[in-house]
Amino acid sequence: MEGISKQAEMTTKNPDWITRLFKSMFNLFSLFNLSRTNTIFFTCISWIKFNFCFCKAAAFPSGLVFSYKLAEKAIVSVFITYFTEDASESDLRIAIAFVNGQEALSALLYIFIVYLSQAFSGHLKRIIFCLIVAYTCGLVILGLILFGSFSFLEELVYLLLIIGVILLAVGRAGLMPFVRRFTAEQLEAHEADKKNIKEERVKAREEIWWRFAWVAGSFVAIPLFNRSWPLRLITTGWVMGITFVLFYLATPLYHKREVAATSTTRIAEKPFTCIRVVRAALLNRHMEYPSSPAHFFHYKNINDELELWPQVKLLRWIDKAAIIESESTLGHEEQEKVGRLCSVTEVQETKYILKLIPMWSTFLVFGLLLSAGNTFSAQQGIQTESPDLLIYLVLLQSITRETVSTLSRFLLSKWFPKARLKQNMMRIWAGMLVSVLCSVVLWWVEKHRRLDIDKNDYRFYGYNLMSIWWLAPQFLLLGLMDGLAMYGLEGFTIDDDHLSRSMKNFLPAINTFIVTGIGSTLNIIFVFCSNKILSIIV
Structure with missing residues (x-):
């Protein structure tokens, strides 16, 4: 009885906590009123219908x-x-x-x-x-x-x-x-x-x-x-x-x-379209630019522009590959067969690919770092105290790559809904910055591993290797730089309404070759010729 009376006295003396409790419960239930619940429910249903089948x-x-x-x-x-x-x-x-x-x-x-x-x-x-x-x-x-x-x-x-x-x-x-x-x-x-x-x-x-x-x-x-x-x-x-x-x-x-x-x-x-277009443009270099879009071969542009898309001043000379030579005795099909005439679509796709070369050139060192990181990180993993845990670091890299690509695309589309080019450029810049940090971490971890090997002669004293979790930051950064820069590059190259569907399927293959293919080749060259390259630099 004394306990109950004391609790009643505390309740009468401090009634504020009861009031605050009821207010908080009321606010909580008010957040989930019927209309809001229906809105959330139908939003989830529409999302499921859109994404699942x-x-x-x-x-x-x-x-x-x-x-x-x-x-x-x-x-x-x-x-x-x-x-x-x-x-x-x-x-x-x-x-x-x-x-x-x-x-x-x-x-x-x-x-x-x-x-x-x-x-x-x-x-x-x-x-x-x-x-x-x-x-x-x-x-x-x-x-x-x-x-x-x-x-x-x-x-x-x-x-x-x-x-x-x-x-x-x-x-x-x-x-x-x-x-x-x-x-x-x-x-x-x-x-x-x-x-x-x-x-x-x-x-x-x-x-x-x-x-x-x-x-x-x-x-x-x-x-x-x-x-x-x-x-x-x-x-x-x-x-x-x-x-x-x-x-x-x-x-x-x-x-x-x-x-x-x-x-x-x-x-x-018509394979090797780019080579054919450049060759035709060089053969037609003496021709004047047309005064009417009708002089272009297979011209289908409702804007009646005299410069073909994409309009890049340095690449305007390639437009001459699509100019019909009126003084020629050959017909349009004959000129096309001998390689002196290309369609407007072929010229536009060639100009677009050539326009991407400066962007692709910036990814050569990025590809070298990505190839070296993926190669040597796995080798470092089997020389740690728990090589069986390497699979978890590999999954960490993959999950990081997919998560950051999806999350960055979602956030940037909310912040810059109409600036698609700006979204992709920001992802590329962020990936490049992370690649610099990743190269520093890769160097530092390998330096630590080498010092650990020098201090412990494993041939006589057994294996007392470093922990595998030393490698977690570099796997995380490799996933970050890959997810940001590579997906940004893919969006930068194919996110254009002028491109055909076949061209959008073809450009990711070129991106992969530039980054992975050339990067892996450079890695082989640096590994076999590292001493000669260092002597030349020094």
């Missing part, structure tokens, strides 16, 4: 994405460790040549495979079949080499190793672009019976399917990463083979895509 034809290609991402995380991301187990310094250089050579070859083949996809757009399943076979055979060959299955062919082991790396590069180059394009076509066909089909909705749903497969493949890679290299390679090859069998068996479920009368596109009929 169940399409059986898109589920099976997602299985290929799952196996592809499994191989990327469990094998390709740490591919240098395949060559460097108990390796000397000279073997490390050979390993870097193999790994970066595979990256450069994959980036180069990406361009040719995208070109083939434009030429044979009605045969995607056949091309995917060839790529799956190449990828699977590459994985199996690399696994059998470690199993010692070719021990009786020791003099041919290097040749088999090169064949396996080439097959791996071929599969990596084209599998993901083809699978994503096939998935997008199935989603477009799935929406064919509905009105107001939006490209943004198809792209959003494609992203959802891709993200789901990406997450599943990444998580399955965690237990597989701790297995031996032969088992890892053979298992991944089997998973890829099984997913392809399921993909092939689901053929009756796929939507049939109507192919145009000409099975090849304009890009396939």
